Amino acid sequence: EIVLTQSPATLSLSPGERATLSCRASQSVSSFLAWYQQKPGQAPRLLIYDASNRAAGIPAKFRGSGSGTDFTLTISSLEPEDFAVYYCQQRSNWPLTFGGGTMVEIK
Amino acid sequence: QVQLQESGPGLVKPSGTLSLTCAVSGGSISSSNWWSWVRQPPGKGLEWIGEIYHSGSTNYNPSLQSRVTISVDKSKNQFSLKLSSVTAADTAVYYCAKVLRTAGRENAFDIWGQGTMVTVSS
Numbered sequence: 001e002i003v004l005t006q007s008p009a010t011l012s013l014s015p016g017e018r019a020t021l022s023c024r025a026s027q028s029v030s031s032f033l034a035w036y037q038q039k040p041g042q043a044p045r046l047l048i049y050d051a052s053n054r055a056a057g058i059p060a061k062f063r064g065s066g067s068g069t070d071f072t073l074t075i076s077s078l079e080p081e082d083f084a085v086y087y088c089q090q091r092s093n094w095p096l097t098f099g100g101g102t103m104v105e106i107k
Numbered sequence: 108q109v110q111l112q113e114s115g116p117g118l119v120k121p122s123g124t125l126s127l128t129c130a131v132s133g134g135s136i137s138s139s140n141w142w143s144w145v146r147q148p149p150g151k152g153l154e155w156i157g158e159i160y161h162s163g164s165t166n167y168n169p170s171l172q173s174r175v176t177i178s179v180d181k182s183k184n185q186f187s188l189k190l191s192s193v194t195a196a197d198t199a200v201y202y203c204a205k206v207l208r209t210a211g212r213e214n215a216f217d218i219w220g221q222g223t224m225v226t227v228s229s
Binding site: 001032034036042043044045046049050055056087089091094095096097098099100101 | 143152153154155166167168169170202207209213214215216217219220221222
């Protein structure tokens with residue numbers, strides 16, 4: 001099973017700041033990595049697939065990068081609605097796995 | 108636009124069987140997509156349970172495989188989850204999700220149901 005490790009667990013930032021979230025895989029997942037945003041009481045929302053492709057309707061402030069074992073999600077300028085939990089997920093090998101999440105909170 | 112809606116009992120007794128259904132609207136379950144179940148225990152992260160294609164082909168998480176059955180009902184445009192021998196550890200929000208297909212292969216989960224809370228308790 002591929003283990004995805006997200007860091008940091010919590011990121012405390014102010015609106016307008018840049019957020020940089022990391023996801024590291026225990027073995028290569030090529031570019032088969034996705035990022036999701038989840039707000040309290042809501043289902044996850046797909047942001048990025050194939051490591052760097054934005055899903056439909058996702059603004060350009062969300063940028064995914066990386067390949068192999070190291071991936072990054074960057075949010076260029078945080079707005080109030082961006083404070084949430086973010087998960088990475090791989091579809092390189094079964095079982096499909098998720099990272100433990102990074103909470104982006106208001107500082 | 109495809110929409111998904113989970114339904115089923117919110118309370119299941121220990122050692123019983125959890126049964127949920129995901130109704131697909133705005134599209135056909137017989138399209139070239141896989142359909143998945145994902146769960147999230149209270150305050151914790153996401154866990155993939157398994158997925159199904161309209162042909163009936165399935166993939167399961169080995170950690171749950173001995174207790175899980177996912178099936179499809181094309182006549183009702185829905186798919187279902189059964190999880191047997193449940194314990195308190197199976198208490199979670201259960202989501203159904205559609206698997207995005209790009210460049211001829213399966214990809215991320217692009218559409219999610221709202222989720223349904225299932226509590227295992229006597």
